[in-house]
Amino acid sequence: MIRAAFASTRLRLARFRDDERGVALIEFAFAVPILTLLFVGGYQLSDALFAYRKVTLATRTISDLTSRFTKVSDVDLDIILNASQQVMSPYSPSAAAMTVSQIDIDAGGKSTVSWSRGKNTSKLATNSVFDLPAAMKQPNTSLIVSQIVYTYRPGIASNVFGAFAIKEQMIMSPRASQTIVLDNT
Template identity: 50%
Template sequence: MIVFATKPRWLGRFAREERGVALLEFAFVLPFLVLLFLGGFQLMDAISAYRKVGNTVRTLADLTTQNTTMTATQADEILNASQQVMAPYSPSSASLRISQIQVDAAGRATISWSRALNGTAYANGTVVTMPTGLATASTYYIFSEINYTYTPRLASTLIGTIPLTQTIYMSPRNSEFVAYN
């Protein structure tokens, strides 16, 4: 049996050494910090895209409600102009639709005209369900919608795409309704 009377000198020096502790701790924390940074960046980018979606749907409705008459060409110009609000996000992933809803004297809401970009417009006469308390008899509303497929810039294969949808109802500003020719 071998018994060491004293411990090796290098073992004592190693136990007392403190110079590499901070580097070792940083090496343990670094992956978490990188993940936190990238996750925060991705979250802020998704929130920014959602805000752009909201601004786009409001712009679409706002530009439409300022008119007293509307042609297909004017509607397409408004749809294309509103789509530009999405920058720097790709507008090709956005489906935009503007419609006018007519609420009759009985409170039944139907589409009187509709136009879409990267999607399908409603057929005239389509019955729609309006939010409670909004459908006032014998009125008209401009209804704008956007459906946007957000693709994360980082880790898109891990996260996948996120559908962002917003709608808004506005009353025509300069007339009782926007006549569509």
């Protein structure tokens, strides 16, 4: 009797071992979480890269538009900064801290802020020292510097990854004159 029970159990185990009807379901159950993670991760990575590209384009837009002037006012600078926010679409413009500044380099190579304007952040202090790369410090010149710090929040799993800053800076020479005068009269 016991021998028959063992034989019966051994036969059932052999049939269970050789049964392949549920193999695909088990493989699918193992693969779905990994494939889902790859899909979501790929989506988030491409979205972050697209946001970085938008920040770069907006930074270039600020410098490009500002460098075309010979004289600007705070109203002109606000228009430029607002227009550059439109480049950030579909990303939130309120998450982008933007500044545009003119940096003057004196005969000794010291670079200071001539004027500055900010959007969603404070402007740089006038006459404060601004650190430029050594190759950009040409005596008796002026440069337009635009900066954006964008706080990127992932759309999926933002609690896991959290927000991070995308920073970009663009430096250009004024195009139509040696320096751009800030005129608020």
